[in-house]
Amino acid sequence: MEKHASMTRLLHPHVAPQAGGAPLVTPIHQTSTYELPRTDEAARIAAAVAPTGYYTRYGSPNAREAEAMLADLDGAEAALLVGSGMAAVSAALLSTVAADPGEILAQKSHYTGTLTLLQEMLPAFGRQVRLVPQEELAAAAGRQTRVVYVETPSNPTMTLTDLRAVRAAAPDAIIIADNTFATPYNTRPLDFGVDLVVQSATKYLNGHSDVTAGVVTGSAALIAKAWETARVLGPVCHPFEAWLLARGLKTFPLRMARHNANGLAVARFLAGHPAVRAVHHPGLPSHPQHDLAVRQMRGHGGMLAFTVADADAAVRVLRATKLCRNAVSLGGPETLITHPASLVFAHQSAEELAASGVDATMLRLSVGLEEPEDIVADLAAALSTVD
Ligand SMILES: Cc1ncc(COP(=O)(O)O)c(C=O)c1O
Incomplete structure (x- = not known):
C-alpha cells in the first residue's frame, strides 16, 4: 500500500514556492496544461481569445512574452506566435479569406511554400487567386480584390513591392505582407498601411539558426481571427522555442x-x-x-x-x-x-x-x-x- 502511495506521489510532486527574488529571465513553462481555479473563472479562461495558463496550444507565458516583443517591434496592437513561418502565412491567409469569396491577388514571386498555398491549396478550396508580376501588383488591384498578399523583398529575386502604392490601389482590401527579408528593423509594413504582417521568425528575428517559428502581427481584431484559425489547425510554437526566440530578440x-x-x-x-x-x-x-x-x-x-x-x-x-x-x-x-x-x-x-x-x-x-x-x-x- 505504501509503495502504491509513493508511486502516486511521483505524479504530484510538492513544488515549494520560490524563496528569494524573482528570476530575471522568464522561466520556460514546459507544460502542456495548467491547473485551473475551481471557480467560474475557469470557464472564463477557457472562452477567452488566446488565454494564457489554459492549454499550450492556446498559448503559453513564453509565447506571450515573445508576442509582446514582436508586436512592439512592428508597432502592432497584437501578435500571434506559431510554429513556423509557413504556419504564420497560412494562419494569416486562411483567417482572412475564410468569410469572403472575393479575389485574392498576389505576386508571381513568393517563397515557394506560399506559392503552393496560393496556387494549389486555396484554389482547391474554391478560392479565386490571381498571381501577377510583382512590379505590376498595385496596377492589378481593383474593387474586386478582397485580399492582397505581398512579399518584399521577395525570395530570392530581391524584387520590392511598393506598399503605399498597393494600399492606395486597394483601399478596401486586407493587405498581408511577408516581411521576413526586410524585418521590422528595416521596414515596418503597418506604417505603410498594411493590415497584417507575417514573418518567418526562424530567420532574422530569432537569428541563431536553432528555432523554427513564425509570427503574425496586426490589429487585435485580425489577430484574434488568426489565433482562432491557428487554434484549430494547431501549429504551436512550443515554450522552449518561444523562450529561445525571446532570448534571440534581445540582440x-x-x-x-x-x-x-x-x-x-x-x-x-x-x-x-x-x-x-x-x-x-x-x-x-x-x-x-x-x-x-x-x-x-x-x-x-x-x-x-x-x-x-x-x-x-x-x-x-x-x-x-x-x-x-x-x-x-x-x-x-x-x-x-x-x-x-x-x-x-x-x-x-x-x-x-x-x-x-x-x-x-x-x-x-x-x-x-x-x-x-x-x-x-x-x-x-x-x-x-x-x-
Ligand atoms: C520569405 C519567407 N516567408 C516564409 C518562409 C517560411 O518560413 P518557415 O521555414 O519558418 O516556415 C520562408 C522560408 O524560407 C521565407 O523565406
Whole structure:
C-alpha cells in the first residue's frame, strides 16, 4: 500500500514556492496544461481569445512574452506566435479569406511554400487567386480584390513591392505582407498601411539558426481571427522555442545593423567581380527599384542573389566556398549560400521557377555576422574557379 502511495506521489510532486527574488529571465513553462481555479473563472479562461495558463496550444507565458516583443517591434496592437513561418502565412491567409469569396491577388514571386498555398491549396478550396508580376501588383488591384498578399523583398529575386502604392490601389482590401527579408528593423509594413504582417521568425528575428517559428502581427481584431484559425489547425510554437526566440530578440537590432553593413559590403564586392553577371541587392544603385528601397527600407539587409555565366559555373561556385555554408534558410549568424533553382524550388515546376524570376545561373546568399573581409575572401576564392 505504501509503495502504491509513493508511486502516486511521483505524479504530484510538492513544488515549494520560490524563496528569494524573482528570476530575471522568464522561466520556460514546459507544460502542456495548467491547473485551473475551481471557480467560474475557469470557464472564463477557457472562452477567452488566446488565454494564457489554459492549454499550450492556446498559448503559453513564453509565447506571450515573445508576442509582446514582436508586436512592439512592428508597432502592432497584437501578435500571434506559431510554429513556423509557413504556419504564420497560412494562419494569416486562411483567417482572412475564410468569410469572403472575393479575389485574392498576389505576386508571381513568393517563397515557394506560399506559392503552393496560393496556387494549389486555396484554389482547391474554391478560392479565386490571381498571381501577377510583382512590379505590376498595385496596377492589378481593383474593387474586386478582397485580399492582397505581398512579399518584399521577395525570395530570392530581391524584387520590392511598393506598399503605399498597393494600399492606395486597394483601399478596401486586407493587405498581408511577408516581411521576413526586410524585418521590422528595416521596414515596418503597418506604417505603410498594411493590415497584417507575417514573418518567418526562424530567420532574422530569432537569428541563431536553432528555432523554427513564425509570427503574425496586426490589429487585435485580425489577430484574434488568426489565433482562432491557428487554434484549430494547431501549429504551436512550443515554450522552449518561444523562450529561445525571446532570448534571440534581445540582440535583434545589433545583429540587423551588422547584417545590413555586411550585406552591402558583399554586394559591392560581387558587383565589381568579372565573373559575376548581375547582383540583386536593393542597397545597390543598380537595383531597378533602388529609389523605392531608399523610401521603404531603413537598411537593405543581408540577403542578395547573384548570377554567373551559366548553371555549371553556379554549381562550381557553390561547391567551392568554405566559409559560406551550403544550406537553405537565412538570417542566422553564419553566411549561407544556396542554389535556389535546385534546392529552394525543388517542389516547383520549371514554368513556376521561370515565373518567379529564378534561373539556374543564380546563387542566393544570406550574409552573416562574420568579418566582412573573410566572407569576401571566401567568395573571391570560389569565383576564381570560374573566372
Ligand atoms: C520569405 C519567407 N516567408 C516564409 C518562409 C517560411 O518560413 P518557415 O521555414 O519558418 O516556415 C520562408 C522560408 O524560407 C521565407 O523565406
